[in-house]
Amino acid sequence: MAGTASPGVVWVLIEYRGGWPPNGFEGLDLAAGTQALVLSAARTARARVLLVRRPGPRRRHGPSRWAILRHQSSGAYQQLWGTWDRDEDLAEIVPALASPGKRGLPPVILICAHGQHDPCCAVRGRPVGRALSDRWPELVWECSHVGGDRFAATAVVAPDGVYYGGLDAESSVATIEDHFGGRIRAEYLRGYTDLFPPQQAAVAAVLGHFGPAGRNDYQVTETVREGEHWHIHITGRPPHPARIEVELQSRRSPPRQLTCRGPAAGSVIVYEPTSVRRT
Structure with missing residues (x-):
């Protein structure tokens, strides 16, 4: 499992409460111009675009969120968050990708639960998402495909850029507690995304x-x-x-x-x- 983290240091997160198509953001039925703008800007920034949602029952009302998470070569972590109601609002992601963002915000825990891409991710990922959300409700999101379905349940701590795999509900809580305590262990580690x-x-x-x-x-x-x-x-x-x-x-x-x-x-x-x- 070691050496299987997908390389990259910039993530674009887009909260989407509807069904996720197999190819994630690219497969959504959005305003074509906005979608193309976001994808083009993400490719230029070498950013990975992920759909996200909170574990558990889906919230039906209110604006959705988007975020840019960035791991700098210096080791600094930066984030920028916004909201969207209409497809056109997602165009704000384009200038945000050129912004330095803010330091000091807590990291995000992403759990792959993209069943339309691979059912293992949903079957194994959702219980892990619920267990972690019980512990860190403001930090945890289910996300679309991040790579390495064979290691489900997979977690990514961003913008730290650390991939974990082979998790279950119990081991995931202990692993993330160790991560936040500066005790990253080899047992479930897939790798660091800047390497x-x-x-x-x-x-x-x-x-x-x-x-x-x-x-x-x-x-x-x-x-x-x-x-x-x-x-x-x-x-x-x-x-x-x-x-x-x-x-x-x-x-x-x-x-x-x-x-x-x-x-x-x-x-x-x-x-x-x-x-x-x-x-």
Whole structure:
């Protein structure tokens, strides 16, 4: 599972209380001009557009919300929120994508529950969404497809940019509590979205070897590839090890059905740590 987080550092969230089509925002029956503007601006900003809704019974009245969540290269997190009633209101997202946003807002917990994309996400994701919403009602949203349906239930903490997978109701609450406490563990970690897959796997290996750490306690400083072998150098903040080298072997997994809806067997690249050592 380590090394499977979808890369990206900008998210566009759009609350939508109706049914979600298999391809999410792109499949909605909205004003074509507005939809095209949002999608074009999101592509320019390399942002991922997700539909969101609160877990539980759907709220029928009142304006819906939208948000821009951004993880800066410095490690700073920024957000900008707005509301919409008419399709045309979503055009406000376009200038918002160029805005720096606000710091200091609490993170958002996204749980994939996109049953029209893959039923596993709804069956496994909704109980997790309810459990997390009971604990953090203002922070939790169900969301459309974020990648890695085979790891349902999947959670994304944004704009931290941390993917988790294989969660159930009990493990999800403990995992997010640890996350907020600066104790990210390797057990359910898929990866950090500002890193490439082998770098994600290397950080997970470090957390598994040396114990949990905060989101920014480790930094990847060098990545060297030699065929199917990877050498990843990582630095840590005190009290964590200062310099670590991780060696990985990449291989393709045996073919198997990857998702509940997958029509045929597929294969993926996995990264196996062969060495984790201080340098």
